[in-house]
Amino acid sequence: MRGVLEKDFRSYRKTVLLTLALVVLYAAFCCLMPGFDLVHSVLFVGWMGAVAAVNEVADDERNGYAFLMTLPVDARSYVLAKLVYVTTVQVHFWILARVTLLVGTLLDGKKPDIPALLSKGLALHFGMVALLMLILTFVIKFGVKSILYLAGGLVMLVCVFCVLVVTKPDANWVDALLRIGRFPHIGIYATAAAIIATAGLTRLAVHFMRNKEF
């Protein structure tokens, strides 16, 4: 597992600079725009964390897996290494999001509320770990092209939802869905759901990896 992690982080180090540059540019934009909702920057940074990590999740499949699986790596240690990797990347980006939020708050001339600052958008990072494990499971089972279908499916779902929200803003179920975001302690429930999903997806990815032929 340590060898796979070493490989992943060495590749990550070489590609993360571009992602960080985008994050810094966006953070600067957020901080300079008066009255901009800083929560958006937290969401953006969390999303960029997933973008930075997804390359390594798919890279082994692109390289053919075969050589990697002749090294001292088994299915379980491989999937666990990926889980540790995506979680670590999300921790990096969680820290980055907090720094962005803190700087933005200070530049706005407000006093930072530290507990709120630490917890804001936390579920998003757990959600990204779950999403990345979902992508890994798809890549192992269906190949790297499945990411495109998965992403396409997610984008279509979001588009359909947005169209419905715009065309039928008064429908009860749309209102109910939108109200989920304002549900008390929704962050805690979402975090718990993401952790459970991650655990399930990790087991599934190990199962697929064990039965995979290269």
Place this chain on the structure above:
Amino acid sequence: MVTLNNFRKHYKDFDLNISMQIPAGTVTGLIGRNGAGKSTTIKAILGLINPDEGEVCVFDKNPREFTPRDKEAIGTVIGGNLLGDFITAEDTIAILRKMYADFDEPYFRAQCKALELPLEKPFKDLSNGMKARLRVLIAISHKARLLVLDEPTAGMDVIARSEILDLLREYLAQDGERSVLISSHISSDIEGFCDDVYLIERGEIVLHEDTDTILGQYGVLKLSENEFRDVERQYIVACKKEAYGYACLTKEKQYFVDNYPGIIVENGSLDSTIILMLGGR
């Protein structure tokens, strides 16, 4: 050390049906044309595919059930991008250090220098020859007991091929119990390096012989139509129609030298054996 016992694997357009053995301390060559099943055989030995029937044993164990510790005893060269496009030889050192308990870093660094492999260049920027050298170096740098090498000299010029084979000979000389399975379509590599040879065609072994036997006892008879009619067919393995008559492969060269003094008998080589076994009837 390695046994494939009636290993069968069915694909849509190809069937592999193979039995072979690699004893400890031997160098075994697997030769055949492109698409004959060499890489699939190697994947079977490495546990990268499941058999439909039959079994494969490496170190008395099914390779699909290998633990990471078991895998440390095997060095591999197979196609693909190694560890990633952006990974350098220097990165590879750090990765192998964490993967293999017996990784010999000073040896790896010394060989990188000797083979003129740049440590800081990403894998994607290396030439084909450099990539091939790096693959072999990874396989031999952790004191593996078994090397499984799929076309390790592919894409290399004759000097580089010779360097790699020398490196492998040196590696084998360090421990008499080490074994190698090497696949290639370059017969000269196999002929000068292997103790025995498997010739594979359309997923089946069509010849298994000691290299010394091929070079010492096999021969090619060059026969006119009349001579071909008259010779003893019992010792002819394969023959091919030529402009002058027939070229026939025999396993008993000396028999024809002793009993048919008028016919031309050439010494056997791996090339002539392959050409007649695969191109003849």
